[in-house]
Amino acid sequence: MTEQYVFEPERRDLAMVCREMFNRKNTNVAGGNISVKITASKDIDFGIVHIKKNHDYIIMTPTMMSESWYEKLDGSQILVVDLENGKQIDGVGRLTREINMHIEAYKANPGITCVYHSHAEESMFWATIGQDMPNVTEITSDTMSLKKIKCLPYRPACSKELADLVHENLVAIGDDALENIFLLNSHGVLITCTDLHAATRILETVEWNAKIAYQETIFKSLGLLKNYKSCGKDTTAFLD
Structure with missing residues (x-):
């Protein structure tokens, strides 16, 4: 099946995990945020989105994911961020202000590929x-x-x-x-x-x-x- 947007399977999976986190009461309506690091395996041109081979990106939940949507997110609402400069390059919604905590976690150890924050x-x-x-x-x-x-x-x-x-x-x-x-x-x-x-x-x-x-x-x-x-x-x- 042709992907409709960049990193679609991974973004859909993250959206599903967010729904379960909320439904299982492992966070509250005040929020939480999750990101996953992806190292691109190939160059991808997806409309105006350009993904570079061997470059690190993170997919991340948008701000207000709980307050606005009760974490019933579509994969397209999961954001794509260039890990090198912290800029959002795809996704419907805005970056959380806690992006800096996620980036500093990834910088701490290159083996970390998931940063998961909740109000459990x-x-x-x-x-x-x-x-x-x-x-x-x-x-x-x-x-x-x-x-x-x-x-x-x-x-x-x-x-x-x-x-x-x-x-x-x-x-x-x-x-x-x-x-x-x-x-x-x-x-x-x-x-x-x-x-x-x-x-x-x-x-x-x-x-x-x-x-x-x-x-x-x-x-x-x-x-x-x-x-x-x-x-x-x-x-x-x-x-x-």
Whole structure:
């Protein structure tokens, strides 16, 4: 089938993931944003859009995707951005002001191919109190490479200060940035990954962990638990 616009399959896939993120309540109507890096495999001339072989682009959700459309996006509404200069070259809609945070994440590690930000409800609890999230469930601590679920210090949303902070912390963890989630103080979560659907899995499993960790914290405060429990034993793993 002939593609109607550049990177059509990838943009349709991202639009579908956005709908599921919203429908599964992994963000709220206030927003969130997702981008995926694509290195063009060939030169493409698509009307006025010119794609250069071996050049890096990102496809990205538009601003107001939740408020205006409840994330019921068509692939054509997913934007195409030249990663080198941050300019939008295709897509119906406008760039979010958080484009700078995405670009700084990609600069931090060339292996990152997905940057996924949401206002996930359970994780937002830990982010809002500015505390690292206890990592207690098997799926986050054993079967995924996630270690500490760290909360970054507060910086205003969409600011250069936040983008720089994200860049600095991703550089500091090296290749762990290829499958990582940070809590953004009072602003939600930021996932960096090598695959869009893997990033979605991280968000969903960390949301479960956030709820369970909250319940364990309540039990500890009531004296019903002495320590956090994980995988059948007391644990302080990933809490230091």
